[in-house]
Amino acid sequence: MSPVAPLILATFLFCVGVYGVIARRNAVLVLMSVELMLNAVNINLVAFQSLIWQDAPAATGQVFALFIIAVAAGEVGVGLAIVLNMFRNRASVNVDDVDLMRW
C-alpha cells in the first residue's frame, strides 16, 4: 500500500491542529488542537514503520507512537490543570486574557 494516503491524512490533521492552536480563543480547544498535531505525527510514525521499513528488526515507529501517546496524556493532564486554575482565578478560559508576561 502506498504511504501517500496516510501522509495526506496526517498533513491535514496537522494543519487543522495548527489552525486550532493559533486561531481558537478557548484554552481547552487550544489543548485539543495540540493533541491533533501530536496524533498527526503518530500517524506519520506508524505509516513509515509499517509501509516502508516493515522489515526493520525493531518496531521503532510504533514504540515511538506509544511513547507520544503516554506523554500527550501527561501533557493534557498538566494543561487541563493550568486551564482549571486559570478559570478559577479569572472565571474565563480565553487565552487572550492571559497576556501579563509582556512589556
Next chain:
Amino acid sequence: MEILDYSWLIVLLPFAAAVIIAFFGKLMPLKGTEVGLAAIVIAWILAILVAVQTFSNGPIEAVEHFFRWSPLGNGFQLELGMYVDGLTSMMFLLVTTVSLMVQLYSREYMLGEERFTYFFAMLSLFTFSMLVLVIANNTLQAIVGWELVGLCSYLLIGFYWEDKSNQDAANKAFLVTKFADVGLIVGVIVLSAGVMDTGLTDTPFNIKQTLDLALSGHLSSGTIILGCLMIFLGAVGKSGQMPLHVWLPDAMAGPTPVSALIHAATMVTAGVFFIARLYPLFAQELVVMNTLAIVGTITLFFAGFVAMVQDDIKKVLAYSTVSQLGYMVAALGVGGYTAGIFHLFTHGFFKALLFLGAGSLIHAVHSNNMSDMGGLRKHMPHTYWTFILGSLALAGFPLTAGFFSKDEILVAGQTWGNNGMWTGNMVLVLGLAGSAVTTFYMARSCLLIFWGDYRGGHAHHGAQDHESHAEVVQGKPHESGWQILTALVSLALLSVPVGLSGGFLWPSDERNFETWTASTEIEGTQYPFIVGEQEAVDHWNEFKAEHLAEGAGGDHVEGEAATAAGDHGAPLAGGDGDVLAAPVLLATEGADGGDAAHATGAVLHGAPEFEPMLAGIALLIFLASVGLAWRIYGRGKPEEDPTFNLGPVTTLLVNKYYLDDLGYRFIVVPVRDKLAALAYWSSQEIIDEAVKGVGGLTKRAAVSTYRTLDQKVIDGGVNGAAFSAAWWSERLKRIQSGNVQRYAAALVIGTVALVLVFAAAAA
C-alpha cells in the same frame, strides 16, 4: 687567573651596601654601618686576593671582560666592562684598604651625628664610584665613575649643609672640577673620534684598543696631543693641580674621614690614575709629557709653601696633598710611570693616616687650629706616634714609604735629564727643594701639635666646630677610642711595607711593585721623541728574531722561553753600547741595569733603583728642615710665628698666591654679575614669555577642543546612541506582546520559511 674574573664583585659589593644602607640603614641595630663594613671587608679580602694574584705573576696580560651595552650608531658599540691588570689591582687594594679604615674610623668619629646613616651610605657609594672608574675598560665608563666620585665628593663636602660656607665649598669644588671635566670629555671624544676614523674597531672607547692603535701609529699626533691635553685638563681639576687646585683646600669643610678618603687618598688621585691608565698614549708626544712635567712641578713646588702659613691642620694637609699630587704628575711627565703611581700608592696610605690622625686630634681638642693644640703627645700617645710616622713618611724619612716613592720620582727626573730632557732636571731640582718645604711644614705641624704646652681647653665652639662630639668635653684632651686607634695603627703599620714593595730593599727583582703595575701595554711602549730610540728598538727586534730562530732550530726551546731568555740577554747591551746610552731612559732604569730588554727603550718604567747620592742629599735636606723647624718651634708655639713675618712673601702665601681672589674677580664676579644677570633676563623675558605664550595657546586650544570636540562630537555621539536606543526599543518592545498564540504563529511562520529556504537550497 680565576679570581681576577670575579673582580667585578669588588665593585658591586659597596654599591649593594650603599643601596641597602640608604633604604634600610636606619632600621638596623648599628644604623647601617654593619652593612657598609661587611661589604668593604669582603671587597677588601677580594682585593687582596686579586693583588696577590697579579703581584705574584709579574706583568700580566690584563683580564678584560665586557658586554655590549648599547649601540652608538654606524655599527659602533659602547661597552660596559672590567679591565684588570696590576694597575687596577693596585688601585683596588688602595681604595678598599683606605675605605675600610675610614669606615671603621667613622663609626666612632661620626657617632651622634645627625645623618649618621646617610654618611655611611655616601661612603659606600663613593667607594663604588671610585672602583667603577678604576675597573673601567673603556673611557666612557671611566667618565661615569669619574663623575660619580665628583658627586659623592660634592655631597660629602657639603655634609654640614646648615652652614653657608660649607655649601659654598661644595659648590666651588663641584664647579671647578666640572669645568675641568669638560676637558676630560672633549679629550675622550677626540680620542674616540680618532679611533673611529681608523675603522679598525667597533668599540671606539675601549682603552686597550685605543692604546694599541696609538702604539701601532694609527692615530695622528694631533689627535693624541689634543686628546691627551684635554684629558690632562680633567686630571688638573680632579687631582688638584695648579691653578685648579683651589677647590681642594676648601673641600676640607667636609667631615675629616671624608677628607682622608676622598680628598687625600683616593678621589684626588683619579686624575693621576687615569693618566697612568692611558700612559702609553701620553708617552707618544713630547709636548704632552712636558706639559705634565711643568704643571706637576709648579704644583709640587708652590703648593708646599702655602702649607707653611696655615694654622688649620686640615688645610696644612690639604696643601700638602696638592703638593704630593704635583709630585705624581711631574713623575709621570718625566717618564716615571712606576715612580708616579708608586707615590700615588704610598701617599694614599700615609696621607689617609695623617688625615685620620688630624681627625683624632680635632675630635679631642674640638678645634681645627694648631694654635689650640700643643703638648698633645702626653695626652694622646697613640695618635702621636702614628701621626709622627705618617709625617716621616710624607717627609721622606729613610725606610718609610714616602722615602722610596719620592726617591724614585727624583731618580726618574735624573734619568730623564740624562737623556737630554730639561724637564727631568727641573723635576729633580725642584723636587728636592719641594721635599725641603714638605719636611719643614710637617715638622712645624708636629711640633705645634705635640710639643710645648696644651693651649686649648678654653672651649670656644665656633661655627666650624660642629664636628665636635655632642657632649662638650672640657679640660684635658683625651685619647680616642679603639675604632679610631685601630684605623690609625693599621695605616701606620702599612705605611712601611707598602714602601718596601717598590724600594731597593725588596728582595726580588722579578716580583716587585714595578713588575706588578707594568701592564703589557706599558712594556711595549717607546718614546718616539728620544733620539736613538728607534735604532735601539730595531736592534732589539733583530736580536730577538735571531734568538727566536736559534731557539726554534736548535734545542727546541719554546718561543716564549726564548723571549724570556732574550729579556736577560747581554748581547744587546754589550753590542750597542752607544745606542743604549741615549735611550736608557726609562725611569729608574740605571745605565748599568742588567735588564737588557728594558734598556732597549721599549719600556716606560724601571726596577727599583737606589741612588745613594740622591738619597743622601734628600736625607741632608730632611735633617736641615727638621733642624730649622726645631729651632723655631721646638720650645712650643713662638709668640710670633716666623712664617707670618716674612713681609710680602707671607702676604702672598696667606693669600694663596691670590689665585682664589683672581678666580673670584675674573670668573665668579663676571659670571655672577653679568652672565647670571643675562641668564636671569633671558629667563624672565624670553623663556618665561615663551612659556606664557605656549600656555595661552594651549588654553585656547583646550577651550575650542572642549566646545567642538567634547561637547559636540563626543557628547553628541553618546547622546545620539542613547536616543536611538530608546527610539528603537519603544518600537521593538511590542513584539513581546504576552500573547502565546502570536508567538506560536511566529514559530509556525518561521518554520515554514526555513523549510522553504532549505527546499530551495536543495533544489
